[in-house]
Amino acid sequence: MQRVRPNVTTSGSAAIDEGWTMTLKLHYHPLASYCHKVLIALYENATPFEPVFIDLADPASRAAFAALWPAAKMPVLEDRARGCTVPESSVIIEYLDAFHPGPTRFVPGDAEAAWRVRLWDRFFDNLVHAPMQRIVADRLRPEADRDPFGVRQAGDELRRAYAIIEERMASRTWVAGPGFTLADCAAAPSLFFANTIVPFARSEPALTSYLGRLMARPAFARVLAEAQPFFANFPLERKPVIGSLI
């Protein structure tokens, strides 16, 4: 087992000092929303890790990343001490919970509570994150290949998801139980970017307050502060803004 230096530098990079080797490496990009989901979990528990910056537009960086995980989707966690390469944000967070646990537990041990956490994690990935990404991806296409109908459909999906979350969050602090869980890690970046693209309505105060609580959570506030220098690269006209709920 390698020795792991327990503290993390204020820049957000886990430092590697003489004699200390990071067991965990996170392959990521600071603007990538699924990477935010995992960074929240790492920062929640001050889990030491070495960040590895991936630039998928750079052929060498993409090839090295695809050699690690052929799907070439970020994030990917490498655990050198255990010899594991772990893709998929939800799986990474469950892996951290199982093998590198800290004070915040992301999936409860109790099966009854756990299925609810997994349900809401799937809800945010499939019904908020996915349509939000479709709108962003459409903007990255050549003009002639864009799909305005698909973008309208994705916007409608987001509004239907907002209505469901509004009703659920009327009487809750966190989405899937009394504490902050995997489902809230999934909610934070997906709602943050979705609200930038299809702003919440005035009639959705519970949803708006929920995103406010997520943004105030120190782990997510740190993720957003580190992402901020890249916000100008966000491909839509309206750029993400920290601290203002549109």
Ligand SMILES: N[C@@H](CCC(=O)N[C@@H](CS)C(=O)NCC(=O)O)C(=O)O
């Ligand atoms: N289901 C995956 C989704 C990962 C994903 O879509 N990542 C995006 C960045 S946020 C990506 O790698 N996009 C690059 C591409 O699709 O080429 C997860 O939960 O980790």
